[in-house]
Amino acid sequence: MPERVFNAERFHTERRRKGLRQPAAAESLGVSPNQVSRYERGLLQPPPEKLPAAARLVGLTLDELAPRYGLPDLRDLRCDAGMQQRDTQTVIGTKSAVSVSAAEKGLRRLNPDFVVPLAEAYGVSVEELEAAQERSFGNPVPDVRRDALSSGDAPGAPQSLAEKITYLLAQTYAAGSRPTDAELARKGNAKVGGIVLSEDLVRRLRTGETDSDDAAVLRALAAAMDAPPVYFTSDSPEEAARIVAGIRTVALGVMAARGAGEDPLNDEWLDFIASSIQSIIGDQGGGSQSA
Incomplete structure (x- = not known):
């Protein structure tokens, strides 16, 4: 089943923007304030049947708060x-x-x-x-x-830059162990050998607050997330769908090999995923540079 990817930070931001406190949000969702706190910190995913209510609570559509990159069962x-x-x-x-x-x-x-x-x-x-x-x-x-x-869109393919970033984070890291925006900025800059990303820029790109078609920024993002640059640079839904399929296939295979519930993927595994995806989709635009 293609799980929806809950955007914890956006839920937190919209809740505060509406002046809604955590206890009130918890009461509306039928959960404890501690659970809402864990949702917003990315430590716990809301039950999927509560996502529609969570979206309505903060004035978002379900797809805006928790996009699904796949077709429903x-x-x-x-x-x-x-x-x-x-x-x-x-x-x-x-x-x-x-x-x-x-x-x-x-x-x-x-x-x-x-x-x-x-x-x-x-x-x-x-x-x-x-x-x-x-x-x-x-x-x-x-x-x-x-x-x-x-x-004519490819079903299940993330389209916007924010959706692509969110998808990769959800597929590669366990909830609660995903890299921070600052960590992504540092890694991307180190791999491309220059100061291209900042913590604030990564945050704004990830949340959809801003967008970018700057080639240097997109290359640095790809390097930070161990993804083929074409994933961020291609405007083709079919191309995005093919890359998504490659990422999903390799990531699930790695998770199965490592066993469920283990620690987050280390750099060695991430490099393996990146190279494996390149072998699946072909070298179109070149891989991310080595650190």
């Missing part, structure tokens, strides 16, 4: 609607959510009579729900949304 659609499994019982008129649970796990498909009411409850078309069900069973199905089909 059945569980994703339910969580995006802010529903828990037990909430679906009243939707489909059953005494338990066993049928929904089984479909989400790819064990047994939904009763056809449940498809329309669930699609309506989730706020999607029947075609979208059926496509999501196929993904729950491990069958790759392209995006069936009318707007996605007409736009």
